[in-house]
Amino acid sequence: MKIHPSELYFYHSSHQPIDKQTKAYAKSLANFVNEIDVVREKMTATQWDQILNMLGLRPKDLLNRAHPDYQAMIAGKEWDEESWLNILVKFPHLIKSPIAIYRNKAILCKTPTDILKLD
Template sequence: MKTHPAEILLYYNPQSVRARKVLALARGIAANVKEVEYHKTPLTATMWYQLLAMLNLRPKDLLNKSKSYYQENIKGRDFDAEGWLHILMKNPDLIKAPIAVRGSKAILCNNPNDILQLQ
């Protein structure tokens, strides 16, 4: 899941204000930004595992626990890694922040300025 050093791969939800800010900053630091809207282009389990390894995170670490779907259907339940990944893949609205990849480094952009770590 490496990218060219001059390119940023951005997994995001374009409906999110934070994601649009991350995109604007990404365009300022990279010659090429490849946008992947995870609602339109779902990632495979293998791609998610690669991305999670780059982020050094677990699937449940990407979930926005304040969303009503999470509160009503997931809160208080425990799953193995595969179960959490299934939830992540079936509910991309629960992904809490854009994910940016440049070269072999990936960042979960909880704050728009986090993208600047990829400069």
Template sequence: MKMHPSELFLYYNPTHSIDKQARAYARSVAKYVNEINIEKEKITATGWRTILEKLNLRAKDLLNRAHPDYQNHIAGKTWDEEGWLNILARYPHLIRAPIAIKRDKAVLCIQPTEILKLN
């Protein structure tokens, strides 16, 4: 993923309040904010793999396990790495917090202020 040195990528869901707050903080961290609405813009399994590598997390670490869709479609089944990536691609609304990436740093913003770690 090629980006401007001061550009921040924010993967978010505009219907979640934490995501809205993270958007506001993003503008204080970077001059250029590339907002990616995960509900509208499809991210491929390969794209998710790149994001996970930057976060140093597993796909299932990003998911809201309390969400009804998780309980109905995912819980209780065995998934390999590719399966988890496909779950992220198919059910992006299950991501539990916005993801911010600036240069080689990435953070899962459980709290909106965690985006400040990218400064």
């Protein structure tokens, strides 16, 4: 995955209100925001792995554990690393917060203003 240093990459779900607010802050940081709606655009396990490495997080850390789909299909089962990546691929709507990558730094934006930490 090539990332241009002057572009801000914004991985989000267009269905989440926090994502829309965070996107507004993203546009104040960079002239060009490359938006990737993870629900509409198919991401690969390799792409998720690279993003997770930049974030320093595990796949499980990105997921909304309170979501009914998580509770019904994922909770209480044993998963290996590859399986967790495949969960991100198959259920991107479970990602709890948008992810921003800018100038080779990545952040999971738990609040809209978290994205400002990239500046």
